[in-house]
Every structure is written in structure tokens, then in C-alpha cells.
Amino acid sequence: RIVYVNGQYLPESEATISIFDRGFLMADGVYEVTSVLDGKLLDFAGHSVRLARSLKELDIATPCSDEELLAIHRELVTRNEVVDGMIYLQVTRGNPGDRDFAFPGADVKPTLVMFTQSKPGMADSPQAKTGIKVISIEDIRWGRRDIKTVQLLYPSMGKMMAKKAGADDAWMVEDGHVTEGTSNNAYIVKNGRIITRQLSHDILHGITRAAVLRFAAEAQMEVEERPFTIDEAKAADEAFFTSASAFVMPVVEIDEAAIGTGKPGPVATRLREIYLEESRKTAI
Numbered sequence: 096r097i098v099y100v101n102g103q104y105l106p107e108s109e110a111t112i113s114i115f116d117r118g119f120l121m122a123d124g125v126y127e128v129t130s131v132l133d134g135k136l137l138d139f140a141g142h143s144v145r146l147a148r149s150l151k152e153l154d155i156a157t158p159c160s161d162e163e164l165l166a167i168h169r170e171l172v173t174r175n176e177v178v179d180g181m182i183y184l185q186v187t188r189g190n191p192g193d194r195d196f197a198f199p200g201a202d203v204k205p206t207l208v209m210f211t212q213s214k215p216g217m218a219d220s221p222q223a224k225t226g227i228k229v230i231s232i233e234d235i236r237w238g239r240r241d242i243k244t245v246q247l248l249y250p251s252m253g254k255m256m257a258k259k260a261g262a263d264d265a266w267m268v269e270d271g272h273v274t275e276g277t278s279n280n281a282y283i284v285k286n287g288r289i290i291t292r293q294l295s296h297d298i299l300h301g302i303t304r305a306a307v308l309r310f311a312a313e314a315q316m317e318v319e320e321r322p323f324t325i326d327e328a329k330a331a332d333e334a335f336f337t338s339a340s341a342f343v344m345p346v347v348e349i350d351e352a353a354i355g356t357g358k359p360g361p362v363a364t365r366l367r368e369i370y371l372e373e374s375r376k377t378a379i
């Protein structure tokens with residue numbers, strides 16, 4: 096693979112980051128994952144707007160313009176011959192040359208790293224046909240989950256708890272209500288209504304969520320943005336999640352209880368089709 100590090104395209108074995116980089120020492124950084132289908136980027140504009148917001152909230156300098164970011168994305172897709180897959184982008188506060196809790200001055204430039212992950216045929220994932228299983232776990236993350244930071248230890252632990260329980264993912268619960276999945280936004284469907292938690296500091300403002308809710312509204316589907324409980328999810332007709340890399344994924348089991356028929360439901364299936372069709376149209 097050819098990867099990008101601070102202005103250079105290098106074979107991955109030659110790419111290096113300082114041990115003093117604040118991303119490494121303090122998880123002081125943010126990231127984005129953008130999907131590629133047929134060699135084109137899905138919703139690049141959405142991801143670059145959210146990246147700018149994450150950086151601003153943490154007072155990390157912008158590493159380069161949106162035009163340059165797009166050019167790097169495209170260059171990596173070309174050099175690595177990515178047809179379907181993802182591009183991972185990470186910006187950290189950079190390398191102050193030592194360890195210190197205080198942020199460094201403006202002379203320390205942010206570190207920008209990008210790499211591709213090829214996933215041939217990702218739009219036809221077999222999991223989307225069978226649906227996936229989730230468990231519920233307590234949400235013990237920090238209070239600014241709207242910022243897409245690289246602090247992914249608890250979500251990783253959640254994923255491992257799910258695997259250990261024979262499931263695929265975990266939905267996190269705070270004050271009795273589902274916040275989101277370890278790396279996705281959570282939804283249920285009851286009597287034709289799509290229910291998903293409203294935006295706040297409690298969840299990541301998913302780029303796929305925004306697109307799916309827009310497509311749902313255009314298709315005259317009813318959407319209610321409010322928190323829901325695990326009991327409500329278990330009694331729902333359908334459940335699903337959204338993320339840039341999984342698109343719309345049906346959830347057929349929560350804490351070992353089958354949801355609806357135990358198979359992917361019509362709303363999730365239709366939204367997945369609409370999402371893939373519409374986002375391919377605007378891919379760049």
C-alpha cells in the first residue's frame with residue numbers, strides 16, 4: 096500500500112510518526128472514514144465539513160484545504176487501485192518533541208495521515224442479507240461524542256464484549272436509552288416510523304445518518320428523532336444501524352431477542368438500496 100504522511104506518499108513500511116506525536120501519547124486527534132465505491136468517494140463534502148468541525152472544537156489547526164484533501168484522497172485511490180473500500184484520515188495535534196499535557200504552540204503543525212483499505216464488493220456484504228446481532232452495554236465514554244476523536248478504546252472493548260457473547264456489535268446505553276453503536280448510529284422501526292436518537296453531544300453526527308434521514312423524508316417515510324430504550328428496541332418491528340463503511344445494516348437480534356421476524360426488515364432493506372443508489376449518484 097502507498098500511504099500519505101504529512102505531504103509525502105510512501106510505501107506503508109517506510110511511513111513513520113514520532114513517539115512524541117500527541118495522537119500516540121494522548122489520543123489527541125480526530126479522524127474520518129470515507130467510503131469508495133467504483134473508485135469514487137461517497138459524500139466527501141459531508142466528511143470534510145465534519146472534519147473541520149471536529150478540529151475546531153478541539154482547537155487543532157487545519158492541516159490543508161478541502162481541495163488538497165480531496166486531491167490526496169483521489170491520489171491514494173488511484174495509486175492503490177481502490178475500486179471499493181475506505182479511506183482513513185487522521186489529524187493529530189502533532190509532535191511537540193516531548194510529553195506535556197499543555198497544548199503546544201502554533202509552531203507545532205498537525206500530523207495528517209491517510210491510508211486506503213480495499214474491500215472488494217463491499218456494497219454486497221452478506222451480512223446485509225442476514226442482518227447482524229448486537230448486545231447492549233453501558234455507555235461509559237466521555238461527554239463529547241459529537242467530536243470524532245481517535246479515543247476508541249471503549250468502543251473496541253465493546254466490540255470484544257460483543258464477540259465474546261457471540262454477537263457482532265454492541266449498542267451503548269446511557270440513562271436507560273440507547274446512544275449509538277460502537278461505530279454506528281442506531282435506529283428502530285415501529286409501525287412504519289423510523290426512530291433514532293436526536294443529535295446532541297451524546298452521539299456522533301453520522302454522515303450516513305444525515306443522508307439516510309434525508310432520503311427517508313424524500314420517500315415520505317416518517318422519522319422521529321428521540322431516544323429509545325433496549326426494551327423498546329426488542330419490541331420493535333425492525334432495527335438497523337448506519338455508518339459510512341457499513342451503509343445501512345439490518346440488526347436482527349438484540350441481547351439474544353429476535354427483532355420482528357428475526358430477518359432484515361423492509362424499511363432497512365429499502366433504505367439500504369436507496370442510500371447506495373443515491374450516494375453513488377453524487378460520488379466524486
Ligand code: PLP
Pocket residue numbers: 128275276277278279280298299300301302303304337338339340
Ligand atoms: N457513531 C460512532 C460512534 C461512530 O464511530 C460512527 C462511525 O465511525 C458513526 C456513529 C457513524 O458515522 P458515519 O455515518 O459518519 O460513518
